[in-house]
Amino acid sequence: MAYNFKEVARKPERFTGGHRMCAGCGAPVVIRQILRALKPEDHAVISAATGCLEVSTFLYPYSAWKDSFIHSAFENAAATISGAEAAYNGMRRRGKLDQEGETKFIAFGGDGGTYDIGIQALSGAMERGHDMVYVCYDNGAYMNTGIQRSSATPMFADTTTSPVGRESQGKNQRKKDLTEIMVNHHIPYVAQTAAIGNLKDLYEKAEKAIYTKGPAFLNVLAPCPRGWRYEASDLMQINKLAVDTCFWPLYEVVEGKYTVNYKPKNKLPVVEFLKAQGRFRHLFKKGNEELLDMIQKEVDRRWERLLSLEASN
Amino acid sequence: MSKREEKIYSPDVGWKDITHGGTITTAGNAELFLTGDWRSMKPVWLKDKCKQCLMCYYVCPDTAILIDENGKRIDFNYNHCKGCGICYKVCPFKAIDFVNEI
Amino acid sequence: MAIRERLSGNEAVAYAMKQINPDVVAAFPITPSTEIPQYFSAYVANGEVNTEFIPVESEHSAMSACIGAQAAGGRAMTATSANGLALMWEMLYIASGARLPIVMACVNRALSGPINIHNDHSDSMGARDSGWIQLYSESSQEAYDNMLMAHRIAEHPDVLLPVMVCQDGFITSHAIENIELLEDEKVKEFVGEYKPAHYLLNKENPIAIGPLDHFTHYFEHKRQQAEAMRNAKKVILEVADEFYKLTGRKYGYFEEYKTDDAEVCIVVLNSTAGTAKFVVDKMREEGKKVGLVKPRVFRPFPAPEIAGALARFKAVAVMDKADSFNAAGGPLFTEITSAVLAHGATGPKFINYIYGLGGRDVKADDIEFIYNKLLEIAAPGKVDSIYNYIGVRE
Numbered sequence: 001m002a003y004n005f006k007e008v009a010r011k012p013e014r015f016t017g018g019h020r021m022c023a024g025c026g027a028p029v030v031i032r033q034i035l036r037a038l039k040p041e042d043h044a045v046i047s048a049a050t051g052c053l054e055v056s057t058f059l060y061p062y063s064a065w066k067d068s069f070i071h072s073a074f075e076n077a078a079a080t081i082s083g084a085e086a087a088y089n090g091m092r093r094r095g096k097l098d099q100e101g102e103t104k105f106i107a108f109g110g111d112g113g114t115y116d117i118g119i120q121a122l123s124g125a126m127e128r129g130h131d132m133v134y135v136c137y138d139n140g141a142y143m144n145t146g147i148q149r150s151s152a153t154p155m156f157a158d159t160t161t162s163p164v165g166r167e168s169q170g171k172n173q174r175k176k177d178l179t180e181i182m183v184n185h186h187i188p189y190v191a192q193t194a195a196i197g198n199l200k201d202l203y204e205k206a207e208k209a210i211y212t213k214g215p216a217f218l219n220v221l222a223p224c225p226r227g228w229r230y231e232a233s234d235l236m237q238i239n240k241l242a243v244d245t246c247f248w249p250l251y252e253v254v255e256g257k258y259t260v261n262y263k264p265k266n267k268l269p270v271v272e273f274l275k276a277q278g279r280f281r282h283l284f285k286k287g288n289e290e291l292l293d294m295i296q297k298e299v300d301r302r303w304e305r306l307l308s309l310e311a312s313n
Numbered sequence: 314m315s316k317r318e319e320k321i322y323s324p325d326v327g328w329k330d331i332t333h334g335g336t337i338t339t340a341g342n343a344e345l346f347l348t349g350d351w352r353s354m355k356p357v358w359l360k361d362k363c364k365q366c367l368m369c370y371y372v373c374p375d376t377a378i379l380i381d382e383n384g385k386r387i388d389f390n391y392n393h394c395k396g397c398g399i400c401y402k403v404c405p406f407k408a409i410d411f412v413n414e415i
Numbered sequence: 416m417a418i419r420e421r422l423s424g425n426e427a428v429a430y431a432m433k434q435i436n437p438d439v440v441a442a443f444p445i446t447p448s449t450e451i452p453q454y455f456s457a458y459v460a461n462g463e464v465n466t467e468f469i470p471v472e473s474e475h476s477a478m479s480a481c482i483g484a485q486a487a488g489g490r491a492m493t494a495t496s497a498n499g500l501a502l503m504w505e506m507l508y509i510a511s512g513a514r515l516p517i518v519m520a521c522v523n524r525a526l527s528g529p530i531n532i533h534n535d536h537s538d539s540m541g542a543r544d545s546g547w548i549q550l551y552s553e554s555s556q557e558a559y560d561n562m563l564m565a566h567r568i569a570e571h572p573d574v575l576l577p578v579m580v581c582q583d584g585f586i587t588s589h590a591i592e593n594i595e596l597l598e599d600e601k602v603k604e605f606v607g608e609y610k611p612a613h614y615l616l617n618k619e620n621p622i623a624i625g626p627l628d629h630f631t632h633y634f635e636h637k638r639q640q641a642e643a644m645r646n647a648k649k650v651i652l653e654v655a656d657e658f659y660k661l662t663g664r665k666y667g668y669f670e671e672y673k674t675d676d677a678e679v680c681i682v683v684l685n686s687t688a689g690t691a692k693f694v695v696d697k698m699r700e701e702g703k704k705v706g707l708v709k710p711r712v713f714r715p716f717p718a719p720e721i722a723g724a725l726a727r728f729k730a731v732a733v734m735d736k737a738d739s740f741n742a743a744g745g746p747l748f749t750e751i752t753s754a755v756l757a758h759g760a761t762g763p764k765f766i767n768y769i770y771g772l773g774g775r776d777v778k779a780d781d782i783e784f785i786y787n788k789l790l791e792i793a794a795p796g797k798v799d800s801i802y803n804y805i806g807v808r809e
Binding site for chain 1: 321332335337339340341342344347348351367370371372373376377379380384390392393395396397398399402411
């Protein structure tokens with residue numbers, strides 16, 4: 001189905017205002033658009049890992065989710081939703097659920113709840129083949145607890161547990177490539193996306209992920225103005241820079257076949273993305289040119305590899 | 314709102330009336346919670362300049378820009394708008410102003 | 416007509432699960448409970464049940480999946496032991512806190528470390544304050560019966576708490592005994608349908624479960640949960656009464672064995688009660704007035720009832736198959752003595768024996784030694800040591 005911006009806008013809103021995410025948070029924009037990809041007649045059961053999204057959207061007695069929602073713990077959003085999906089199959093088989101439309105199962109976790117503490121439950125659920133979508137909203141640190149480094153934190157970012165100091169230039173390790181790890185689960189659909197432009201890429205990938213039978217994984221960039229230290233109003237500009245520098249490539253893997261969905265005509269140097277954020281400010285001090293060069297080489301290496309994977313389909 | 318629900322929302326709800334395990338049965342009721350007082354800056358819709366492109370609608374993290382039954386955006390829901398300014402930055406027609414909250 | 420069979424404890428539990436035919440079973444293998452998901456998978460594979468079986472990648476995910484399934488509106492069950500239960504720890508509290516009536520078979524095994532696969536009660540005793548109802552079973556028969564009663568207790572609207580049915584690893588889980596089973600239809604009728612008031616899969620009335628619950632509401636939720644555990648006391652007896660009418664097998668909070676005129680008494684859980692009954696019979700023949708109390712329900716703890724039952728003895732030994740490492744006594748002992756004190760019984764002298772850790776065999780001679788010690792104390796003598804070990808090499 002072609003993406004009709006105006007038509008899609010008229011689909012029911014499934015995520016309400018009145019939640020307590022920070023002003024300008026990148027995550028709710030992503031969540032709203034993903035949920036919009038649900039068919040209006042379908043119901044969703046949504047699980048969330050403990051994290052910003054969960055604690056800000058379901059503070060007793062207020063839930064911002066118009067669909068059914070469950071949070072149980074930090075590391076198990078995938079396992080929890082897999083249980084709900086199994087119950088759906090079991091109960092439907094027994095004729096216990098006589099209702100119109102389908103029920104879809106979506107788990108949301110931040111990078112902490114997904115790349116780190118939740119990777120086991122995620123890997124298990126994906127391997128078992130539940131008909132579900134796991135969405136990682138990647139803001140590159142444990143933002144909920146106050147910007148601690150995660151395995152998704154980019155190299156040299158300043159966080160509260162990888163602080164810049166006399167002996168440290170921020171996080172000393174590379175960012176884990178979770179999307180590739182999920183590709184290697186050989187599940188039907190894996191995609192990396194972000195809220196850029198008219199949010200078409202995000203919508204279409206969400207729709208495919210939700211309506212592909214079996215497990216699907218979406219890794220979505222979700223900038224955090226507090227943790228990344230940029231002006232909250234710049235969300236869409238930051239998203240665009242992440243994509244135009246190829247720091248965050250948009251691509252999908254369907255049954256093992258790679259498609260790079262966006263190839264910038266003018267691939268920007270990664271410094272354009274870095275200099276917009278306070279967490280990388282120390283890299284622009286004199287003498288740190290080598291570090292910037294290292295980041296650029298890493299981005300280039302991953303981008304080239306991705307293009308070659310696409311070429312070798 | 315039913316009597317039972319009123320009790321649930323009441324800040325002095327007792328343990329006999331509170332919902333089991335914190336489950337709530339009124340999905341989407343966060344709408345009742347107002348976050349408008351978080352604002353220090355305020356977006357202002359300049360209706361005349363607006364081309365109804367709906368970019369602002371999509372990028373609002375707070376579902377504070379709603380559309381009517383004809384698919385047209387209406388004025389801000391200041392009950393929820395936190396004043397982040399994303400809509401202001403994204404508007405291609407300068408149809409949103411961003412001013413100090415008074 | 417009841418069906419006469421010979422089954423091990425694990426087979427009995429798996430058979431009960433087959434008859435219950437829950438919507439979802441999520442389990443991970445761990446000795447000695449592994450056979451339960453094995454048998455159950457075979458039922459699934461052969462179409463004898465139409466349950467969704469989730470072969471999860473860890474016990475943490477087993478309990479998480481049970482939580483998701485039960486919240487979704489299905490009946491969810493699992494089985495585990497020892498470290499598996501420990502890995503579920505976080506989720507045990509969340510299951511009870513969310514008031515989800517999940518049923519678990521816990522095949523008791525010693526907790527690491529060091530690692531040990533044999534029976535003691537350190538696993539379930541560690542989970543005693545997790546908000547789960549705990550039923551203990553002396554035999555395969557009791558494990559089977561407790562499983563059949565578990566859903567009725569858990570799902571009662573005044574309760575809505577998860578239930579853990581415990582039995583001794585290997586000793587009962589792998590030992591084949593005579594057992595009386597109920598017919599499938601009778602089980603189905605007795606257990607009934609699960610009809611939650613609210614559930615995730617109800618499209619007409621979507622709900623949200625598991626909020627961030629601040630100091631403004633958390634305490635009220637916990638107070639309500641505590642009340643549910645109090646309510647369980649009444650429900651456990653009502654269900655037992657109905658079960659008695661169906662099977663002729665009687666269950667209460669605890670079983671008293673030859674206590675009527677007893678002067679001294681041992682309190683012990685699970686299979687060791689069987690050995691103790693043998694010793695009681697033998698000593699009774701010698702004219703010694705000894706008796707036994709075997710708790711079945713440890714959570715909720717029947718404090719006034721057990722205090723009342725023990726008040727008339729001169730001396731009581733509580734045997735714990737788990738140590739609390741608290742320099743004060745094992746979990747059953749501290750629980751019982753505090754109940755006795757709180758409910759005003761001042762008569763009996765109490766001593767504690769930690770026994771059988773890591774599967775160390777407890778022999779009839781050991782139990783006879785304890786009874787003789789109690790008779791000395793009752794003589795009257797004095798208690799020279801309250802917190803003791805038996806069966807450990809000095």
